[in-house]
Amino acid sequence: MVNKIDEAQRRRELAEAVWRIILRDGLPAVSVRHVADEARLATGSVRHFFPxxxxxxxxxxxxxxxxxxxxxxxxxxxxxxxxxxxxxxxxxxxxxxxxxxxxxxxxxxxxxxxxxxxxxxxxxxxxxxxxxxxxxxxxxxxxxxxxxxxxxxxxxxxxxxxxxxxxxxxxxxxxxxxxxxxxxxxxxxxxxxxxxxxxxxxx
Missing domain, CATH: 1.10.357.10 (Tetracycline Repressor, domain 2)
Structure with a gap:
């Protein structure tokens, strides 16, 4: 259960990172690498949730x-x-x-x-x-x-x-x-x- 809660929270955090990038730089600026930087995560961590x-x-x-x-x-x-x-x-x-x-x-x-x-x-x-x-x-x-x-x-x-x-x-x-x-x-x-x-x- 804890892992499921953590996974849902992390997905939410990544979604919010996408939103922040869109508001600041526009949707074309969204990439897995930029989202990883915005969320302060490794690119591999983002790809774990979103390949x-x-x-x-x-x-x-x-x-x-x-x-x-x-x-x-x-x-x-x-x-x-x-x-x-x-x-x-x-x-x-x-x-x-x-x-x-x-x-x-x-x-x-x-x-x-x-x-x-x-x-x-x-x-x-x-x-x-x-x-x-x-x-x-x-x-x-x-x-x-x-x-x-x-x-x-x-x-x-x-x-x-x-x-x-x-x-x-x-x-x-x-x-x-x-x-x-x-x-x-x-x-x-x-x-x-x-x-x-x-x-x-x-x-």
Whole structure:
């Protein structure tokens, strides 16, 4: 058990070394040797866990997606429905230093996935997971009577997904365009507009 825990921790450390290199020098700078230097390990130690650069990049990208998914699962434990939905979707936006760095690295992985088949499957699965999460949230709101009438879940899920992706791109690539608070307020307003009016009134 101890060895398994140590192995998981070491893999995580190597993934984080990849992320740091990407943020500092870009994804093309990632190599087994550079990751070994960044993690202060021998190249052989890195190859023990990841025999090829492709496997290393695949794991690092998967770990990024799982990091976001883990925070979404944690937010899903919030008792209040409105707070829970807001918190879950907020985890899909780079509104904190840590998540900003993660999403910045993730965007580089997405770009690489266009020409790297080993990353393409990870990219597609992570995007699909976000869409499924949004559909689930909207469906649950409808079942709770909290989604306004006339909202088509399939269409709205496309719109909300695009809205979140657009904000993410702006926050990472053009951070002076919108502040993180602007993004939070925009998401809050979007969710408010989806709500069933209370007592026939809209705010």
């Amino acid at each position: 090829s650069q492709s496997e290393l990049l695949n794991f690092a990208m998967t770990a990024l997606a799982e990091s976001v998914a883990a925070r979404v699962r944690e937010a899903a434990q919030i008792p209040d429905v409105r707070e829970r939905v807001f918190a879950m979707l907020l985890e899909l936006l780079p509104v904190r230093d840590r998540t900003h760095d993660e999403f910045a690295a993730y965007l580089e992985f997405l770009e690489r996935s266009r020409i790297d088949a080993s990353l393409s499957a990870v990219a597609q699965e992570s995007i699909r997971a976000v869409r499924e999460l949004i559909v689930t949230i909207l469906t649950d709101l409808r079942e709770l009577g909290m989604l306004r009438g006339g909202v088509d879940i399939e269409t709205e899920s496309v719109r909300l997904h695009a809205f979140i992706d657009g904000l993410t791109l702006q926050l990472v690539v053009a951070p002076t365009l919108n502040s993180r608070d602007d993004a939070r307020r925009a998401l809050e307003r979007w969710l408010h507009d989806l709500e069933e009016p209370r007592d026939g009134m809209r705010g």
